[in-house]
Amino acid sequence: MITGTVALLVRVLFRLAAVGLPIAVAVGLVFWSGSLKSGPAPVERSAAQRPVRVLTVAPMPFIAQVSGYGAVKPAREWRAIARIEGEIVETSESLANGSFVAEGALLLRIDDTDIRLSLAQIDARSAALDVRDGTLRASRDLADREYRLAAADLDRQRGLLAQGTISQTAVEQAERAELAAQSKLTEIGNQLALNAAEREILAAERASAARSLGFSEIRAPFDVLIAEVSADLGQVVTRSQLLFAADGTDRVEIAAQVPIGRMGPLIRLAGGGEPGAALSATVVMSQLGHEVRWPAEIARISEAIDARTQSVEVIVTVDGPLAQAVPGQRPPLRRGMFVEVRLAGPEVSALVVPAAAVWGREALVVTGDGRLARRTVTVGFQAGGLAVIRDGLAAGDRLVVSDPAVAVPGMKVQPVEDEELAASIRRRALGQAGE
Structure with a gap:
C-alpha cells in the first residue's frame, strides 16, 4: 500500500516538473529580454561621456599664403652673334660653360685685317679728293678771272657795235668767248660739288667700317655666366652666326603657375586693388630636409589663364642670386632650378x-x-x-x-x-x- 502511494507521488511530481519547467524557462526568457531592452541606458550613459x-x-x-611652382631663368639673356665675317684669332680663358665674366671683359676677337684695309683705302680716297679739290679750286679761280675778262670784252664789243666801229661778227665772237668761260667755271663748280658728295659717301663708308671694327671684339655687356659656347679659336665665322650664349647674374625670374581658384581669394583677402600690389613673395627650395629661402618681388601677373590647368602665371624676381649664395647653406639660383614660389598677403x-x-x-x-x-x-x-x-x-x-x-x-x-x-x-x- 505504501509502495503504491510512493509511486503515485513520484508520477505526480514528474508531471508537475514536465509542465513547470517550460513555464519557468519561458518566465526566465521574458525577464532576460527585459534586461536586454533596458541595456541601452548604460550605453547612452557611456556615450554621454565620450x-x-x-x-x-x-x-x-x-597671413594668407598660396604656392606655385616654376623654373628659374635669368632676367637678362645675352646671345653673342657674329656681326662680321672672319677668323677667330683670340679667345678668353673665361669663355667656358659656367664661367663668370665681369662686365666689359674681352671674351673673343675676330680678325679685323680686312676692315682695317678698307679703312686705309677710304682714307686714301679721301686724301685724293682733298688734292683734287685743291686743284679744282685753283682752276676755278683762273676760270673766274677768264669769265670776268670775257664778260668785260663782250660789253666793250657791244659798245663798239653801237658806235658802228665793228661788225656784228666781232660781237658774236666775244659772246662765244664769254659763254665758254662761263661753261668752264660752271664745270669746275659741278666737279667740286661731286667731290663733296663723294666725300660724304666716303665718310659714311668709313663710319660703317669703323663700326664693323668695333664688332671684331666681343665684350660682356654686363656681368654674365657663360651658358653655351659654339665657337672656338681658329674657326672662321660668318655674319649672324651664334658664337656663345650667357646669362645675366644681377637678377633671375620665376614664372610660377598658381591655381586661379586660390589666387582670387588671396587677392580679395589682401584687400583687392591692383593684383599683386599688397602681396609679398618668397622663393623656396627644399634641400636635404630643410628649406632655403630667397626674398622676391612680384614683377607682373599674366592676364592669360591656362585652360588646361586653370592657373595664372605670376612672375617674381630675385635680385643678386649669386651675391646671396652661401657655400653649403644657400646655393645660387641658376637657370633650370625648379622652385616653389610662396605668395603672402598682409597680416589680418x-x-x-x-x-x-x-x-x-x-x-x-x-x-x-x-x-x-x-x-x-x-x-x-x-x-x-x-x-x-x-x-x-x-x-x-x-x-x-x-x-x-x-x-x-x-x-x-x-x-x-x-x-x-x-x-x-x-x-x-x-x-x-x-x-
Missing part, C-alpha cells in the same frame, strides 16, 4: 580653423550643454591645411576637430580643448614652421 577634441574659435593674426585678423574640421560646408560644434550640433559655414580662404571662416562660426564656438565614432546631432559629449593644435594653428596662421 571625449572629443575641440578648438575654441577665436580671431588670430593670419581672422577666424582660422583646421581645414579638416570642415566637411564641404558643414562643421560640428559642441553647444553650451555639451551636445553636438551641425553648423553651415562659409570658407573665405583655404590653403596649407587651414581654413578662414567667413560666416557660420563666431568667436567662442567650440569646434570639433576630431572625428567622433558616432556623430549624431544632439549627442552628449565631453569636450577636451586641444591646446597643442591651437598653438600649431597660431604658428601656421603666420606662415611659421611647425605643425
